[in-house]
Amino acid sequence: xxxxxxKIEPGVEPLFKGAEWDFDLVKKTYDAIEKIGVGxxxxxxxxxxxxxxxxxxxxxxxxxxxxxxxYRHWSFGKHFAREETMYRKGARAxxxxxxxxxxxxxxxxxxxxxxxxxxxxxxxxxxxxxxFFKNNYLFKQWTDATSILDYLAFAKEYVAECEExxxxxxxxAVLDSAHALxxxxxxxxxxKRPTASALRDKANKRREHEEATYNxxxxxxxxxxxxxxxxxxxxxxxxQESLALGLPQENLLYFLEKxxxxxxxxxxxxxxxxxxxxxxxYPQRQTKVMxxxxxxxxxxEILNRMYDRGQLTEGSMLEFMHSxxxxxxxxxxxxxxxNGMNPYALGFAMMQDIKRMCEEPTAEDRDWFPDFAGNGxxxxxxxxxxANFRDDSFILQYLSxxxxxxxxxxxxxDNSAFPVVEVKSIHDEKGYRNIRRMLSAQxxxxxxxxxxxxxxxxxxxxxxxxxxxxxxxxxxxDPEACDRTLQHVAHxxxxxxxxxxxxxxxxxxxxxxxxxxxx
Amino acid sequence: MDIVDRRLxxxxxxxxxxxxxxxxxxxxxxxxxxxxxxxxKIAEVGGGENVRIRSKSLREPQFGLGHGTGxxxxxxxxxxxxxxxxxIRKPDGGGGGSGSKGSPDGSGEDDFVFNLSRDEFLDIFFExxxxxxxxKAKLKDMRSxxxxxxxxxxxxxxxxxxxxxxxxxxxxxxxxxxxxxxKELEELEAEIARLEALDPRDDEKILGLKTRLARLxxxxxxxxxxxxxxxxxxxxxxxxxxxxxxxMFCLMDVSASMTEPLKDLAKRxxxxxxxxxxxxxxxxxxxxxxxxxxxxxxxxxxxxxxxETGGTVISTAxxxxxxxxxxxxxxxxxxxxxxxxxxxxxxxxxxEHCLELxxxxxxxxxxxxxxxxxxxxxxxxxMTSVAWSGYEExxxxxxxxxxxxxxxxxxxxxxxxxxxxxSEMRGEGTR
Numbered sequence: 001x002x003x004x005x006x007k008i009e010p011g012v013e014p015l016f017k018g019a020e021w022d023f024d025l026v027k028k029t030y031d032a033i034e035k036i037g038v039g040x041x042x043x044x045x046x047x048x049x050x051x052x053x054x055x056x057x058x059x060x061x062x063x064x065x066x067x068x069x070x071y072r073h074w075s076f077g078k079h080f081a082r083e084e085t086m087y088r089k090g091a092r093a094x095x096x097x098x099x100x101x102x103x104x105x106x107x108x109x110x111x112x113x114x115x116x117x118x119x120x121x122x123x124x125x126x127x128x129x130x131x132f133f134k135n136n137y138l139f140k141q142w143t144d145a146t147s148i149l150d151y152l153a154f155a156k157e158y159v160a161e162c163e164e165x166x167x168x169x170x171x172x173a174v175l176d177s178a179h180a181l182x183x184x185x186x187x188x189x190x191x192k193r194p195t196a197s198a199l200r201d202k203a204n205k206r207r208e209h210e211e212a213t214y215n216x217x218x219x220x221x222x223x224x225x226x227x228x229x230x231x232x233x234x235x236x237x238x239x240q241e242s243l244a245l246g247l248p249q250e251n252l253l254y255f256l257e258k259x260x261x262x263x264x265x266x267x268x269x270x271x272x273x274x275x276x277x278x279x280x281x282y283p284q285r286q287t288k289v290m291x292x293x294x295x296x297x298x299x300x301e302i303l304n305r306m307y308d309r310g311q312l313t314e315g316s317m318l319e320f321m322h323s324x325x326x327x328x329x330x331x332x333x334x335x336x337x338x339n340g341m342n343p344y345a346l347g348f349a350m351m352q353d354i355k356r357m358c359e360e361p362t363a364e365d366r367d368w369f370p371d372f373a374g375n376g377x378x379x380x381x382x383x384x385x386x387a388n389f390r391d392d393s394f395i396l397q398y399l400s401x402x403x404x405x406x407x408x409x410x411x412x413x414d415n416s417a418f419p420v421v422e423v424k425s426i427h428d429e430k431g432y433r434n435i436r437r438m439l440s441a442q443x444x445x446x447x448x449x450x451x452x453x454x455x456x457x458x459x460x461x462x463x464x465x466x467x468x469x470x471x472x473x474x475x476x477x478d479p480e481a482c483d484r485t486l487q488h489v490a491h492x493x494x495x496x497x498x499x500x501x502x503x504x505x506x507x508x509x510x511x512x513x514x515x516x517x518x519x
Numbered sequence: 520m521d522i523v524d525r526r527l528x529x530x531x532x533x534x535x536x537x538x539x540x541x542x543x544x545x546x547x548x549x550x551x552x553x554x555x556x557x558x559x560k561i562a563e564v565g566g567g568e569n570v571r572i573r574s575k576s577l578r579e580p581q582f583g584l585g586h587g588t589g590x591x592x593x594x595x596x597x598x599x600x601x602x603x604x605x606x607i608r609k610p611d612g613g614g615g616g617s618g619s620k621g622s623p624d625g626s627g628e629d630d631f632v633f634n635l636s637r638d639e640f641l642d643i644f645f646e647x648x649x650x651x652x653x654x655k656a657k658l659k660d661m662r663s664x665x666x667x668x669x670x671x672x673x674x675x676x677x678x679x680x681x682x683x684x685x686x687x688x689x690x691x692x693x694x695x696x697x698x699x700x701x702k703e704l705e706e707l708e709a710e711i712a713r714l715e716a717l718d719p720r721d722d723e724k725i726l727g728l729k730t731r732l733a734r735l736x737x738x739x740x741x742x743x744x745x746x747x748x749x750x751x752x753x754x755x756x757x758x759x760x761x762x763x764x765x766x767m768f769c770l771m772d773v774s775a776s777m778t779e780p781l782k783d784l785a786k787r788x789x790x791x792x793x794x795x796x797x798x799x800x801x802x803x804x805x806x807x808x809x810x811x812x813x814x815x816x817x818x819x820x821x822x823x824x825x826x827e828t829g830g831t832v833i834s835t836a837x838x839x840x841x842x843x844x845x846x847x848x849x850x851x852x853x854x855x856x857x858x859x860x861x862x863x864x865x866x867x868x869x870x871e872h873c874l875e876l877x878x879x880x881x882x883x884x885x886x887x888x889x890x891x892x893x894x895x896x897x898x899x900x901x902m903t904s905v906a907w908s909g910y911e912e913x914x915x916x917x918x919x920x921x922x923x924x925x926x927x928x929x930x931x932x933x934x935x936x937x938x939x940x941x942s943e944m945r946g947e948g949t950r
Contacts, residue, residue, distance in 0.1 A: 333595035424592065
């Protein structure tokens with residue numbers, strides 16, 4: 001609430017007074033929100049579909065990674081069991097809403113929310129998240145909002161079909177292995193994306209073609225005769241093979257799907273499904289701060305505007321402020337509640353800060369952000385940021401010295417060889433840029449995920465698959481998890497798999513892991 | 520913008536996932552259930568359970584960076600006192616520099632507690648006991664209400680139409696509304712025809728009759744033979760089946776020779792009997808009698824936990840049981856069930872006394888007496904225990920005396936089979 005007194009426009013009645021809601025009221029309130037969000041703020045959104053669900057259904061949705069339909073797998077059951085237990089114990093509250101990056105944009109709201117909360121979540125999800133999904137370049141590049149629901153429906157059906165044909169356990173084994181490699185199933189460079197129905201047709205055609213053209217004769221042709229050409233230099237052949245296989249390849253799932261020698265077709269299709277999902281969720285991992293910040297900033301703005309013109313009662317406003325301030329609370333690092341940076345807090349604070357700098361800049365702001373400080377166009381500046389940045393670049397570009405002072409950021413350097421950590425920078429003139437760079441690096445997914453690539457497959461020889469992990473900052477892979485995950489790679493590849501950890505700086509080998517598929 | 524009400528959509532969308540998850544963790548869950556059975560009271564067997572499992576098969580490994588190695592930089596909020604160059608001791612436990620920061624994924628993940636529903640719990644309990652499926656379903660079935668006739672209603676399915684009531688209503692309505700019978704019309708028509716043949720010019724009379732005929736025909740049309748108003752259907756109400764009360768006596772030898780595993784077997788036997796009884800009776804009391812050379816009534820805790828030293832005299836338990844029966848559970852009001860578990864040891868001289876008690880008092884008063892002899896399957900062939908050889912003769916004579924040697928949980932169920940198979944069938948047949 002920016003002004004102590006609000007100017008209630010004549011003839012404006014509060015939209016609602018009590019906590020109770022009904023469908024007409026939700027509709028009426030949504031229209032008021034949309035009038036502000038789209039009409040005044042100029043947000044660009046997918047059409048909304050608001051779905052009212054119960055707490056139980058919210059738990060269900062959690063268990064299927066928030067998607068309305070999902071193929072069946074035990075790990076979702078495991079997550080469900082854990083969430084349910086936490087919820088029943090009262091250790092964890094449920095989200096007020098859940099929103100899906102689809103067109104139309106599906107917003108789940110819970111039936112037990114009060115009307116004020118419904119207003120809040122509609123402004124948050126149906127306006128904020130929705131605008132972000134539609135406009136951010138990562139989502140535009142990597143996800144196809146119109147087809148995701150169809151693709152999920154196809155995936156669910158396909159997995160169910162496979163379970164019927166090949167047995168639940170066989171399908172499970174493939175999905176287990178694919179899930180283990182999900183973070184290595186992402187292509188970080190965009191490629192053109194066919195639609196879901198085209199993919200499905202293609203998959204079907206592929207199968208039909210194989211079935212139609214199957215010929216017993218081919219089985220009798222000696223394989224080696226085909227492969228055996230003039231025995232020229234091995235290295236040249238190897239280089240050619242690498243080229244043909246597209247090596248080195250960072251997308252393990254893609255590589256296995258295309259080149260694993262022993263995989264049956266339906267297994268390849270399953271890998272593909274998991275890979276598509278990993279790719280779909282990749283932008284969300286990269287934009288937690290921005291996405292939540294955008295939604296939080298938008299709901300804050302919209303509800304304040306509604307209150308200012310008298311559409312909300314003071315009671316509702318207090319309830320909203322209470323809930324809003326607990327959402328954007330950032331515990332200090334010594335606090336027992338501290339669990340990393342709260343993306344809502346950081347995102348919201350940065351966007352409020354951008355607003356401040358656009359409207360009431362200080363000399364320091366003009367110094368640091370000459371291109372927008374004092375331009376008076378808050379929304380234009382924010383929309384530009386929402387569209388063209390992801391978490392790490394957003395922080396690198398927009399985190400102001402004032403905010404670093406407000407958060408009292410300091411950076412630490414930890415060398416595992418010493419029993420102490422050293423304070424490298426604090427929020428002072430010398431430290432600002434350092435802190436900003438390090439905080440940004442903390443949100444850089446490509447720096448946080450281990451850098452693993454397929455470097456060699458030796459298809460004409462022993463078929464040993466070689467992976468390489470480039471060790472940065474002397475941080476190797478967690479050995480136990482690595483061995484277990486490698487087992488999954490071997491399971492899909494079908495032959496011996498080796499993972500070499502090399503120092504990124506020197507290229508020297510640090511450690512080797514090797515495993516064989518279990519019979 | 521559309522608002523869709525999804526609250527009525529099918530619930531438990533993730534049931535399939537849960538089943539897959541339970542199957543996956545089956546081994547661990549079964550162990551957890553076994554532990555739970557040990558802790559549980561007999562009467563509590565039919566309930567859900569919080570299960571803690573730590574399962575290798577539930578791991579979801581992923582490539583991740585190692586913890587506590589290498590060099591890292593990180594930014595924290597809330598600095599109050601540090602300036603550049605300060606050093607801070609790392610938190611204990613070798614957690615590395617990340618300290619309290621974002622707990623390493625995966626480490627705490629393998630171990631968690633969740634709730635098994637009553638059905639899931641019983642499924643696993645039954646699995647060890649090798650119950651036939653039909654029996655499983657029946658035991659899991661909570662008190663099944665029975666449809667009972669409860670008057671009539673004007674609304675229902677055609678199959679429940681009560682014809683007598685309906686026709687009675689119809690007739691009453693027809694009389695009250697003066698619905699003409701077909702015979703009346705025919706008579707009138709005959710009369711008109713007769714008059715017309717006799718003297719076609721007697722207009723007035725014929726006309727009068729014709730008007731009357733038209734009126735009657737109209738009435739017949741308007742007042743239906745059976746109107747929806749008349750319909751009456753039999754009404755049924757779901758009422759819990761009247762059940763009676765039963766008391767279950769658990770007799771157990773607690774002398775030193777009864778080891779923990781043997782007691783655990785006995786406990787499952789008692790649990791199963793209790794489940795069967797709760798299915799048949801609204802109220803089931805449980806009485807625990809333990810004995811060595813003397814018997815006493817104890818609570819459940821003591822019954823399973825404490826071990827006594829000394830020899831074994833079974834008859835003392837039987838005497839104690841009869842004492843309790845005559846004091847609290849009159850056979851006229853209570854169905855008496857007795858289940859005895861022992862390793863078969865007894866003083867030789869005592870068997871005669873036991874049989875006397877059984878024949879004279881206990882068997883006539885009780886519905887069923889089950890004796891199980893727990894023990895590892897290492898008794899040499901042909902060797903029978905004192906109690907076993909004593910009871911053998913009773914078992915031949917009496918239908919409601921059952922005895923069985925039990926070495927593993929799977930052997931328990933057959934003890935009950937004959938008894939409950941018969942009564943279930945009888946119950947179904949009379950309905």
